[in-house]
Amino acid sequence: MAGAVTGGRRLALACGALLAVGCARGDRVVVGAKNFTESDLLAELVAQQIERRTGLPVERRLHLGGTFVCHRAIIAGKIDVYVEYTGTAFTAILNHAPLADRDGVYRAVAAEYAERFGFDNTFAIVVRRRDAERYGLRRISDVAPVAPRWKAAFGYEFLERADGFAGLARAYGLRFAAPPTAMALGLTYRALADGKADLIAGNSTDGLIQALGLVALEDDRHYFPPYEAAPVARADLLGRHPQIARALDELAGKISEDAMRRLNALADVEHQDIAAIAREWIARSLP
Amino acid sequence: MSLFQFYAHNSREALTLIGQHLYLVAVSTGIALAVGVPGGVLLTRRPAWRGPVLGLANVLQTIPSLALFGFLIPLPFIGGIGARTAIVALVVYALLPIVRNTYTGIAGVDPAVREAGRGMGMTDGQLLAMVELPLAAGVILAGIRVATVVSVGTATIAGAIGAGGLGVYIFRGADMVNNTLILAGALPAALMALAADGLLGLAERKLAWRAR
Numbered sequence: 001m002a003g004a005v006t007g008g009r010r011l012a013l014a015c016g017a018l019l020a021v022g023c024a025r026g027d028r029v030v031v032g033a034k035n036f037t038e039s040d041l042l043a044e045l046v047a048q049q050i051e052r053r054t055g056l057p058v059e060r061r062l063h064l065g066g067t068f069v070c071h072r073a074i075i076a077g078k079i080d081v082y083v084e085y086t087g088t089a090f091t092a093i094l095n096h097a098p099l100a101d102r103d104g105v106y107r108a109v110a111a112e113y114a115e116r117f118g119f120d121n122t123f124a125i126v127v128r129r130r131d132a133e134r135y136g137l138r139r140i141s142d143v144a145p146v147a148p149r150w151k152a153a154f155g156y157e158f159l160e161r162a163d164g165f166a167g168l169a170r171a172y173g174l175r176f177a178a179p180p181t182a183m184a185l186g187l188t189y190r191a192l193a194d195g196k197a198d199l200i201a202g203n204s205t206d207g208l209i210q211a212l213g214l215v216a217l218e219d220d221r222h223y224f225p226p227y228e229a230a231p232v233a234r235a236d237l238l239g240r241h242p243q244i245a246r247a248l249d250e251l252a253g254k255i256s257e258d259a260m261r262r263l264n265a266l267a268d269v270e271h272q273d274i275a276a277i278a279r280e281w282i283a284r285s286l287p
Numbered sequence: 288m289s290l291f292q293f294y295a296h297n298s299r300e301a302l303t304l305i306g307q308h309l310y311l312v313a314v315s316t317g318i319a320l321a322v323g324v325p326g327g328v329l330l331t332r333r334p335a336w337r338g339p340v341l342g343l344a345n346v347l348q349t350i351p352s353l354a355l356f357g358f359l360i361p362l363p364f365i366g367g368i369g370a371r372t373a374i375v376a377l378v379v380y381a382l383l384p385i386v387r388n389t390y391t392g393i394a395g396v397d398p399a400v401r402e403a404g405r406g407m408g409m410t411d412g413q414l415l416a417m418v419e420l421p422l423a424a425g426v427i428l429a430g431i432r433v434a435t436v437v438s439v440g441t442a443t444i445a446g447a448i449g450a451g452g453l454g455v456y457i458f459r460g461a462d463m464v465n466n467t468l469i470l471a472g473a474l475p476a477a478l479m480a481l482a483a484d485g486l487l488g489l490a491e492r493k494l495a496w497r498a499r
Contacts, residue, residue: 065461187360191367
């Protein structure tokens with residue numbers, strides 16, 4: 001937590017100050033990604049788009065780690081581009097209180113971000129469909145009465161973030177049987193599907209929600225800010241290669257929430273190669 | 288925030304995690320001992336099983352912990368999320384050095400000594416308890432030492448499956464890019480490993496001295 005406090009100023013400073021030292025690595029563009037499928041997929045898409053529009057060599061550094069790992073990596077110049085979510089940048093990196101106003105959130109972070117892809121990937125509070133039907137759960141506020149008998153499991157980032165569990169529990173008055181189990185994010189879906197946990201926090205565009213017989217509950221008290229995906233790139237890179245900004249702008253507004261969910265499902269449920277998924281999408285959507 | 292300040296502010300949580308860590312190591316090494324030593328002895332009695340059993344232990348050793356957790360979550364009794372799954376994984380990782388050293392230690396006993404024992408009319412059980420195990424104790428203890436020290440380090444993966452332990456600080460620190468947090472988990476784990484190594488080393492030396 002302490003690391004994020006001055007994150008906002010540091011981001012702004014770093015993007016300016018590092019203009020001078022950017023050329024050391026030659027003109028290889030390094031595209032990073034966070035440690036989940038959608039981030040890998042979007043990074044691959046961005047990488048292919050930069051390759052075909054600019055001809056610059058692109059190196060992929062996918063599945064690096066959580067938000068804070070990618071944020072540090074781009075500030076340090078170890079990666080040049082990655083895909084971030086507006087709400088995450090706003091709360092977790094710039095450390096503002098969660099805010100529901102979509103364009104307000106985008107404007108606050110827009111200085112550092114390219115055009116948005118066109119979909120919102122919010123935290124999804126996910127339960128088994130069986131439980132949702134049995135207890136009549138549609139919204140997160142419906143969970144409060146059953147929570148005292150339930151076990152929740154979350155990844156470490158969700159437990160620590162400003163827009164994470166503590167605020168969620170306050171906003172909805174959730175009290176679980178025990179403090180939530182902290183575990184590796186990638187294992188939480190499995191734990192939920194196998195009945196070892198009753199409630200987890202996933203991503204609303206995850207293909208696994210449908211495939212594993214789970215449902216995402218509606219955030220009826222609008223606790224989570226909008227999380228619209230957009231590529232973030234180092235200012236020095238865009239300064240040297242304005243054609244990269246043009247290539248990224250072509251992706252603006254091209255992926256809807258449903259489209260993203262389908263792409264994620266191709267990777268997570270049908271286990272297709274993400275490079276192939278990205279190639280097909282580009283061939284279909286960006287003539 | 289310095290490491291000292293961190294511990295001062297979070298002493299209760301830190302102590303809980305250290306306690307959980309010790310518990311995971313103690314229980315898993317205990318089970319690995321209870322299974323591994325008799326298992327190693329059995330292999331000396333059934334030489335044909337040696338290849339498959341040691342091969343299996345070797346293969347188990349190479350499964351990455353996250354993958355192992357993935358397999359274990361759906362299983363009844365030994366699976367789920369929490370301490371039990373972590374202990375199963377730690378036992379799996381601790382078995383190989385104990386089984387192999389028990390087997391190697393006993394197989395390395397001088398055949399002439401064994402013959403002498405038989406000549407004195409010892410049963411197989413007596414031979415094991417009075418000749419083979421005492422002579423092999425040094426090698427067996429060395430295996431236990433390796434297994435324990437490795438367990439102290441590996442037990443940090445318990446943090447990935449909701450079983451607590453010092454891995455919680457390491458995972459949280461890695462996700463939040465907070466080096467103080469990572470150190471808060473790694474440092475006590477390293478000290479614990481050194482302490483376990485030192486204590487078991489002492490026991491080994493004592494044993495070697497007695498054997499002389």
